[in-house]
Amino acid sequence: MFKKFLGSGVLLLGLMLLLSACGQQKPANSDSGQTKVAADLSVYKNGDVFITPQELQKKLGDKSAILVDTNKPDVYEKGHIPGAIGIGWHGLSKIVGKPGDPLWGTTLDKEELTKKLESYGVTNSTLVVFTSNLLPGPGSDGRSVWQLRMAGLDNVKLLYGGNPYWKELGFEMTKEAPPKPFSVTGLTLKEFDKSYSADKAYIYANLGKTVIIDVRTEKEYKGSQDSGEARGGHIQGAKHLVWSSLLNENGTPKSPEVIIKMMADLGVTPQDDFVVY
Amino acid sequence: MMGRVNVVKSFLSGYKGKLLVLLVVLGLYYFIPVIKININQVFFILSNMDVDLVRGYILGFGIWAPIVSFLLMIFQSVIAPLPAFIITFANASLFGWVYGAILSWSSAMVGAALCFYIARYLGRVVVEKLTSRTALEKADHFFQQYGKFAIVIARLLPFVSFDIVSYAAGLTSMRFWPFFIATGIGQLPATIVYSYIGGMLTGTTKTLVFGLLMLFAVTAFMVLIKQVWNDRKKEVEKSV
Numbered sequence: 001m002f003k004k005f006l007g008s009g010v011l012l013l014g015l016m017l018l019l020s021a022c023g024q025q026k027p028a029n030s031d032s033g034q035t036k037v038a039a040d041l042s043v044y045k046n047g048d049v050f051i052t053p054q055e056l057q058k059k060l061g062d063k064s065a066i067l068v069d070t071n072k073p074d075v076y077e078k079g080h081i082p083g084a085i086g087i088g089w090h091g092l093s094k095i096v097g098k099p100g101d102p103l104w105g106t107t108l109d110k111e112e113l114t115k116k117l118e119s120y121g122v123t124n125s126t127l128v129v130f131t132s133n134l135l136p137g138p139g140s141d142g143r144s145v146w147q148l149r150m151a152g153l154d155n156v157k158l159l160y161g162g163n164p165y166w167k168e169l170g171f172e173m174t175k176e177a178p179p180k181p182f183s184v185t186g187l188t189l190k191e192f193d194k195s196y197s198a199d200k201a202y203i204y205a206n207l208g209k210t211v212i213i214d215v216r217t218e219k220e221y222k223g224s225q226d227s228g229e230a231r232g233g234h235i236q237g238a239k240h241l242v243w244s245s246l247l248n249e250n251g252t253p254k255s256p257e258v259i260i261k262m263m264a265d266l267g268v269t270p271q272d273d274f275v276v277y
Numbered sequence: 278m279m280g281r282v283n284v285v286k287s288f289l290s291g292y293k294g295k296l297l298v299l300l301v302v303l304g305l306y307y308f309i310p311v312i313k314i315n316i317n318q319v320f321f322i323l324s325n326m327d328v329d330l331v332r333g334y335i336l337g338f339g340i341w342a343p344i345v346s347f348l349l350m351i352f353q354s355v356i357a358p359l360p361a362f363i364i365t366f367a368n369a370s371l372f373g374w375v376y377g378a379i380l381s382w383s384s385a386m387v388g389a390a391l392c393f394y395i396a397r398y399l400g401r402v403v404v405e406k407l408t409s410r411t412a413l414e415k416a417d418h419f420f421q422q423y424g425k426f427a428i429v430i431a432r433l434l435p436f437v438s439f440d441i442v443s444y445a446a447g448l449t450s451m452r453f454w455p456f457f458i459a460t461g462i463g464q465l466p467a468t469i470v471y472s473y474i475g476g477m478l479t480g481t482t483k484t485l486v487f488g489l490l491m492l493f494a495v496t497a498f499m500v501l502i503k504q505v506w507n508d509r510k511k512e513v514e515k516s517v
Contacts, residue, residue: 074326088327095330097337098318104337228321230314 036169039160043256049145051129051157053166056081065127066120066181069163070140075133079173081166084131085120085181089140092116092147100230107147107192114189117148121181124153124188131159131166134251135244150197152190164251198275208237211267211274215243235277239266243276295399319352323359331367342371347384354388355395357440361385362471369472378472382464389443389460396447420449422508425459426501432463433494439464466493 038054041047059065060083068091069076069084076086090105092113097104108116122128128148130141141158148156159166167173203212214221214234221240223232234240241262246254253259260270268274288294306313322334331349338345346368353359361381369377420427424446431442439460446456470489 072325072327088329090327090330095333098322098334100314100318101337225314225317226321228318230318 039252041160044253045256049149049158050160051127052160053169053171056129056159056166057171059127059129064125065129066122067129067131067159068120068141068144070130070132070144071163075136077175079175081131081163082172082174082176083178085178087120089132089138091140092144098230099228107150110151110189110192113147113151114187117189118185118187119181119183121184122153122187123184124186126155128153128156129159130157131162134162134164134247135249137244139243146196150192150194152193161250161252164249168250203235203275206275207235211272212238213266213268213274213276214238214240215276217242238277241266299399316352319349320356320359323349323353323363326360326363328363328366328370331363332370335367335371343380346371346380347387350381350384351388351391354385354392354440354443357444361388361439362467365468365471374472378468381472382461382468385439385464385468386457386461389439389464390453390457392440392443393447393453393456396444400444400448417450420446420451423501423504424449424451425455426497426504428456428459429463430494430497430501432460433466433497 038052041050041052044050056065056067060067060081067081067084069080069086070089070091071080071086073086073088076084076088080086092108093105094103094108094112095105099105107113117128130144132139132141134141141162145156145158161168163173198206212235217224218240220227220229220232221234221238225232246259246262248254254262263269266274306316319334322330335342335346335349346364350361350364353361353364365377365381368381371377372380428442428446432439443456443460
């Protein structure tokens with residue numbers, strides 16, 4: 001039973017990991033990022049994981065860029081950035097079966113992932129940008145960036161501030177379905193680089209040694225099974241920090257100093273390994 | 278022997294009996310973890326409004342997939358706010374549109390019958406207390422005369438929750454078979470349309486299909502209005 005719980009949970013390193021890995025070690029004064037001038041991403045150590053709305057705006061309609069929206073289908077239909085392909089929050093995950101089944105919700109295998117991405121028109125040189133409404137969760141845009149980078153695609157980015165910040169800047173949203181994507185062939189993915197993921201054996205071996213952070217809602221941390229969790233509760237010893245607390249209200253990430261401070265409260269310094277789920 | 282059956286029957290149809298049945302059902306949910314977890318998961322999967330998730334869920338049961346789909350549809354009917362068309366789409370993409378449509382249609386029929394009987398069993402007396410007897414009798418009258426039409430129309434309208442209609446029909450004195458037959462006819466067009474092209478629908482085609490269904494419904498609605506109008510006139514003439 002314990003194993004099953006981990007199967008669905010632990011492998012999901014998402015937005016948190018990317019954001020918290022960003023910006024550490026290089027605190028700098030950041031503008032609030034809310035001016036019309038494109039935000040300075042260089043304040044984050046791995047700031048190149050983001051693309052600013054201003055920059056994305058220039059690439060819309062460009063064949064060499066693909067925008068993917070990971071909102072639930074009904075949310076996507078209510079409005080998305082023009083041209084964004086809606087893939088749902090599980091578009092790149094295994095969903096045969098139900099939550100709690102050993103591999104449900106984990107990343108697609110290399111072959112399946114290749115086929116899926118090719119059906120969206122992704123080649124090795126395509127810029128792939130992920131976005132969503134962010135705060136309603138579950139953070140699948142960040143997770144998708146993590147998945148694709150793990151598969152060796154470097155030209156994959158997360159829209160800075162997602163749809164909320166895009167709207168705040170006054171850029172267009174639409175209800176119109178984008179043209180069906182051209183599927184392509186010839187995409188080559190690398191064997192997954194697992195250095196940014198932890199499996200249950202790793203967790204078990206490191207219980208009590210590595211900081212584990214449960215980034216789900218407080219209710220879930222305390223045992224709620226409202227999202228279909230096969231088992232309620234959290235991994236023994238896990239601390240709690242809800243993932244959305246790293247974001248401002250408009251969807252942009254908090255400044256590096258603030259994030260470093262929040263992580264320090266959990267006992268994590270920028271040099272430490274830690275696990276999120 | 279018969280006497281004992283009758284005692285059980287009359288106990289179950291009394292207040293205490295109904296309360297007991299409800300408590301047993303709730304108790305099964307709360308105290309048997311397997312039931313609770315599975316129901317929560319089904320609810321989670323369905324409430325995502327996402328065909329692929331439902332498809333994956335059903336597929337995960339392998340050879341039992343059609344039976345799980347059947348049960349899913351019944352569950353969806355009883356829990357009114359959950360959408361049926363998601364399951365209809367998933368069935369079409371899993372079993373092909375013909376078998377999908379047959380499966381969706383027949384399971385929805387069982388679901389509708391169940392709703393009807395649940396309402397009839399639990400509700401009539403309670404609802405009569407909550408509203409007024411005359412109001413309910415008026416509703417009875419309407420359903421007896423036009424209920425079949427009303428049900429056919431309600432089923433044609435894509436945005437009317439048919440589960441609610443099934444419950445409502447169960448509360449009136451409408452007989453089961455007219456309700457059941459009207460349900461069967463009423464849900465045919467939508468089931469076939471959803472199964473055949475449902476999964477492929479996007480943007481403008483979707484609007485078109487909804488438009489067509491609306492046209493069906495409005496036409497049927499006009500027929501109903503005309504019928505009501507004629508009957509009124511007849512009554513007035515009679516009283517003159």
